[in-house]
Amino acid sequence: MNHTASILLTALAWGAAGAVAAWLVTWPLRRWSHAGGLASIAAVATVAAVAAVVGNTRAMFITMDDEYVTIIAALVAGLLAAVAAIAAARTFRLDSAALRRAVSAIGEGRVPERDARSVSGELRDLRDDLHRTARTLAETREREQALERSRRDLVTWISHDLRTPLAGLRAMAESLEDGVAADPDRYHRQMRVEVDRLTEMVDDLFHLSRLHAGSGVGRRERVNLADLVSDALAGLEPVAGLQGVRLVGSSHAMAEVEGDSAQLNRALTNLVYNAIRHTRTDGTVSLMVSAGPQADRVLVTVSDECGGIPEGEVPRLFEVGYRGQQARSPHPGLGSGAGLGLAITQEIVTAHDGSVDVANTGPGCTFSVQLPLAR
Numbered sequence: 001m002n003h004t005a006s007i008l009l010t011a012l013a014w015g016a017a018g019a020v021a022a023w024l025v026t027w028p029l030r031r032w033s034h035a036g037g038l039a040s041i042a043a044v045a046t047v048a049a050v051a052a053v054v055g056n057t058r059a060m061f062i063t064m065d066d067e068y069v070t071i072i073a074a075l076v077a078g079l080l081a082a083v084a085a086i087a088a089a090r091t092f093r094l095d096s097a098a099l100r101r102a103v104s105a106i107g108e109g110r111v112p113e114r115d116a117r118s119v120s121g122e123l124r125d126l127r128d129d130l131h132r133t134a135r136t137l138a139e140t141r142e143r144e145q146a147l148e149r150s151r152r153d154l155v156t157w158i159s160h161d162l163r164t165p166l167a168g169l170r171a172m173a174e175s176l177e178d179g180v181a182a183d184p185d186r187y188h189r190q191m192r193v194e195v196d197r198l199t200e201m202v203d204d205l206f207h208l209s210r211l212h213a214g215s216g217v218g219r220r221e222r223v224n225l226a227d228l229v230s231d232a233l234a235g236l237e238p239v240a241g242l243q244g245v246r247l248v249g250s251s252h253a254m255a256e257v258e259g260d261s262a263q264l265n266r267a268l269t270n271l272v273y274n275a276i277r278h279t280r281t282d283g284t285v286s287l288m289v290s291a292g293p294q295a296d297r298v299l300v301t302v303s304d305e306c307g308g309i310p311e312g313e314v315p316r317l318f319e320v321g322y323r324g325q326q327a328r329s330p331h332p333g334l335g336s337g338a339g340l341g342l343a344i345t346q347e348i349v350t351a352h353d354g355s356v357d358v359a360n361t362g363p364g365c366t367f368s369v370q371l372p373l374a375r
Contacts (some may be wrong), residue, residue, distance in 0.1 A: 012052075013055060016048070017051060018047040018048045018050065019044050019045075019047065019048040022043050022046075022047035022048070023040070023044050025043075098127065099126065099127060102131070102134070103130065105134065106130065106137065109137075109138075109141065110134070111131070111134045111135055111138050112130065158201070162198065165197055165198055168190070168194055169195070172187045172190060172191055176188075204340040204341070207344060208340055208344050208347065211344065211348065219260065220258050220260060221258070221260075222256050222257075223257050223258070223259055223261045223264055223374075224254075224256050225251065225255045225256070225257060225289045225371075226251040226254065226255075226289060228261065228265055229249045229251055229268070229287050229288075229289060229300075230249070232265060235269060236276060239273070240285065243276060243279075243281065244281040245279050245281070245282075246284045247276075247286075248284060248286045249286065249287040250286075251289040255291075255373060256373065257298065257352065257371045257372065257373060257374050258352075258374045258375070259371075260352075263351070264348065266345075267344070267369070268287065268302070270341040270342065271342075271345055271367050272285060272302055275302050275303070275364075278306035278307075278364075279305045279364065280305055283363075284304075285303070285304045285305075286301075286303045287300070287302050288303075292370050292371075296373050297371065297372055297373065298371055298373055299368060299369070299370055300368070300371070301366050301367065301368050301369070302366065302369075303362075303365070304364040305362075305363040306364040306365055307363065307364060308363075308364060308365060309358070309365050311360075314358060314359075314360075317358055318342050318345075349369055349371070352371055352372075353372050354369060355370050356368065356370075
């Protein structure tokens with residue numbers, strides 16, 4: 001074994017023994033804090049260096065004077081390492097404090113403020129993840145709160161709409177039972193009308209609940225939109241005639257989509273019926289199919305002459321149970337409905353990967369439905 005190898009082995013043996021001893025002694029520091037961990041590393045390095053020097057002195061590789069000088073140098077180096085460790089620990093403590101503030105803000109339901117101070121790469125990634133998580137949680141809370149408000153409003157509206165026909169049915173039934181009804185046949189006809197209205201409301205609620213559960217869209221097939229337009233107009237032509245509203249329809253694009261034809265028909269029927277209900281007598285409701293703004297989309301529009309929608313109501317038109325200003329409807333004979341038609345339409349269109357919007361145009365408003373073309 002040559003001289004250099006002997007020195008290396010001696011330094012390794014003594015240095016390892018010193019490092020292990022220092023590691024065990026400073027173990028509580030590492031469990032205490034990150035600063036203690038950094039101090040432990042500095043202490044291990046210093047003790048290992050000193051032990052290596054002492055071991056080589058005992059092996060007679062260096063003199064006692066050299067040992068003294070080298071130990072002093074190792075201690076100074078260890079002191080400098082401890083200072084560097086303290087500085088690093090302070091920086092880490094500030095970074096940790098910023099992360100704790102972010103976590104605390106998330107716990108309080110707030111989005112943490114952006115901290116402009118520079119942090120290490122790992123902590124910077126963690127900070128960015130926390131900010132993204134906070135924004136996602138805030139958006140989720142807003143959606144849940146909006147949904148809860150919609151549910152409460154729906155219960156209120158449905159309770160009100162159910163109470164009126166039920167009270168009328170009860171009064172008419174009691175009159176018929178007591179034999180005091182002046183025109184029993186008229187009472188029977190009116191009771192049938194009220195029962196049909198209640199049935200329609202229950203059907204809408206059931207259908208909407210199925211759509212929310214993701215089970216409203218049945219078998220998908222290729223659907224010709226021109227045929228849907230014809231079916232929707234044919235089904236509502238008698239209603240429009242009774243109200244003095246003219247229906248027109250056209251298809252400027254031979255378009256097919258993939259979806260449930262019955263559900264898509266219901267969505268269009270809801271829009272046209274809503275347009276008839278709010279259009280003035282002698283007005284016009286049009287249902288048209290045209291090329292969409294994108295090559296892979298088709299546009300279906302329903303335009304009416306309702307006199308326009310107040311701007312404050314536009315963002316809420318598709319909310320469950322929302323009906324807006326009842327005074328806008330010049331055809332009370334059609335009934336006010338339960339405010340579910342537009343919500344159902346939006347759910348159906350969304351389930352078919354489409355979108356529906358509304359805007360005031362000319363003498364009324366236009367509902368625009370975009371659907372992806374069949375491949």
